[in-house]
Amino acid sequence: MSHSSAATVSGKSVWDGGVSPMGVSYGKLMMWFFLLSDAFTFSGLLITYGLVRSSHPTFEGLPDAFVFSKEYWPIPEKVFEAVPFLHGYSLPLVFVGIMTFILIMSSVTMVLAVEAGHRMDRKAVEKWMLWTIIGGLTFLGCQAWEWTHFIVGTDTPTMVKDFVNGQWITKEVTGASLKINQYGPQPFADFFFFITGFHGFHVFSGVMFNFLIYYNTVTGVYERRGHYEMVEKVGLYWHFVDLVWVFVFTFFYLV
Amino acid sequence: MAHHSNEPQVTVLPPDKEKIKKLWTVAAYLGAITAFEFIIAFTMTHGPAKTAIFVLLTIVKAGYIVGEFMHLRYEVKVLFWAILIPTLFIIWMLVAFVYEGSQMPVF
Numbered sequence: 080m081s082h083s084s085a086a087t088v089s090g091k092s093v094w095d096g097g098v099s100p101m102g103v104s105y106g107k108l109m110m111w112f113f114l115l116s117d118a119f120t121f122s123g124l125l126i127t128y129g130l131v132r133s134s135h136p137t138f139e140g141l142p143d144a145f146v147f148s149k150e151y152w153p154i155p156e157k158v159f160e161a162v163p164f165l166h167g168y169s170l171p172l173v174f175v176g177i178m179t180f181i182l183i184m185s186s187v188t189m190v191l192a193v194e195a196g197h198r199m200d201r202k203a204v205e206k207w208m209l210w211t212i213i214g215g216l217t218f219l220g221c222q223a224w225e226w227t228h229f230i231v232g233t234d235t236p237t238m239v240k241d242f243v244n245g246q247w248i249t250k251e252v253t254g255a256s257l258k259i260n261q262y263g264p265q266p267f268a269d270f271f272f273f274i275t276g277f278h279g280f281h282v283f284s285g286v287m288f289n290f291l292i293y294y295n296t297v298t299g300v301y302e303r304r305g306h307y308e309m310v311e312k313v314g315l316y317w318h319f320v321d322l323v324w325v326f327v328f329t330f331f332y333l334v
Numbered sequence: 335m336a337h338h339s340n341e342p343q344v345t346v347l348p349p350d351k352e353k354i355k356k357l358w359t360v361a362a363y364l365g366a367i368t369a370f371e372f373i374i375a376f377t378m379t380h381g382p383a384k385t386a387i388f389v390l391l392t393i394v395k396a397g398y399i400v401g402e403f404m405h406l407r408y409e410v411k412v413l414f415w416a417i418l419i420p421t422l423f424i425i426w427m428l429v430a431f432v433y434e435g436s437q438m439p440v441f
Contacts, residue, residue: 102410111417122424126431133435137380156375172375179368187361190403194354198347264440302344318403322396329392333375334385 110312114319117281121323124277125330128270135264147237153263155332161228175332178221179324182282185214186321189289193314196307201296204307208293211317215286222279229271230254237261271331278327281320288313360402367391 093100101108135152138145145157156171163174188210195203232254239252241259252261260268292313301307371391378384401407406414 100410101413101416103413108413111413115417115420118421119424122427126424126428129428130431130435133432134438134440136439154380172372176368176372180365183361183364183368186399186403187357190357191354194350194357198349199344200346200349201344203349315404318399321403322399325392325395325399329371329388333371333388 104308106312107308107315110315114315117319118323121277121326124270124274125326128274128330131266131270135266147262149239149264151263153267155334158229158262159225159332163224167234172332174221174225175328178218178225179328181214181218181221182321182324185211185218186318188214189314189317193307193311196301196310199302199307201299201302204296204301204310205293208289208296208310212286212289212293215282215289215317218282219279219286222275222282226272226275229268230256232261274327274331278320278323281323285313285317285320288316357402360398363398364395367395 103111132152136150138151138154142154142157145154147153147157159175160169160171161174162168162170162177188207192204192207192211195207232252236251236253238249239259239261240247240249241252242248252259254260255262255268255271257269257272259265262268292310295301295309296307301309371388374384374387378387400417406417
């Protein structure tokens with residue numbers, strides 16, 4: 080199967096030992112397999128979202144006539160239309176677009192850090208790792224704002240039917256929690272918290288790893304080691320976080 | 335303590351201009367595709383065609399991130415397929431569950 084047979088003794092397979100058939104170090108290979116398993120975890124969450132969403136009715140009218148209701152699944156762009164410092168303006172998906180841009184940019188600075196590592200350029204690795212950390216922290220700040228806005232809600236409350244003390248009542252609800260929300264069927268809010276929360280936790284741990292790499296670079300650990308492969312491994316993780324966001328962006332915000 | 339002898343001799347190579355330019359090009363593609371998605375989001379009416387375009391563009395973006403940023407395109411073929419083939423299960427899972435959901439309405 081493999082074409083890297085140049086390094087092997089003739090008559091022996093690359094799988095007979097002594098060489099790395101996949102051409103990468105153990106740590107990098109295990110990072111790939113971890114990310115594959117993580118991809119399955121995220122797919123589980125996003126596909127369950129698809130399952131529950133497709134079992135709910137969609138809003139049939141024109142987008143302009145859309146109002147929040149428990150009777151159908153909300154149109155995402157009608158829920159996510161707020162931008163910091165621009166209260167009262169309807170700017171659908173603008174803020175989440177900015178967040179996407181920030182994460183893509185931090186992915187670019189990460190890959191530039193990897194490139195600098197290949198050249199043993201410590202100063203450049205430091206610079207690009209710092210930019211990557213700043214990008215990650217900015218994204219987390221944006222997400223904190225997004226969550227706060229989702230939890231606090233809009234200016235005008237929605238009338239929501241709720242089952243209290245054995246009977247159905249209608250009450251005013253603003254914002255969202257895991258129990259009740261103003262935007263639509265309860266699973267919508269629950270999936271928002273679980274999917275963006277699980278992704279946000281990945282970003283958070285990614286920033287921690289990035290900081291560790293930055294620290295080790297500054298203290299010269301990798302320079303003494305003679306290679307910057309740790310930057311590549313953590314870089315893989317960071318790109319994966321970006322990759323997941325691309326899917327969350329499509330399946331939660333756009334579709 | 336002989337301090338100097340412990341200091342590693344490091345040769346710093348100059349930046350690979352071509353490689354860096356390529357990385358920025360990939361970033362520009364990702365930005366352009368995202369911008370295009372925004373245009374689609376506000377000009378097309380909701381329906382299977384719109385969803386199909388979004389899914390397709392998302393896969394293109396994923397291809398660029400995994401292939402170029404994560405360098406998978408340039409890895410040994412056996413690693414490339416070891417990562418890619420298992421994701422086929424995800425596609426099947428998506429199709430199966432979304433179909434299942436549409437067949438069991440909650441209301």
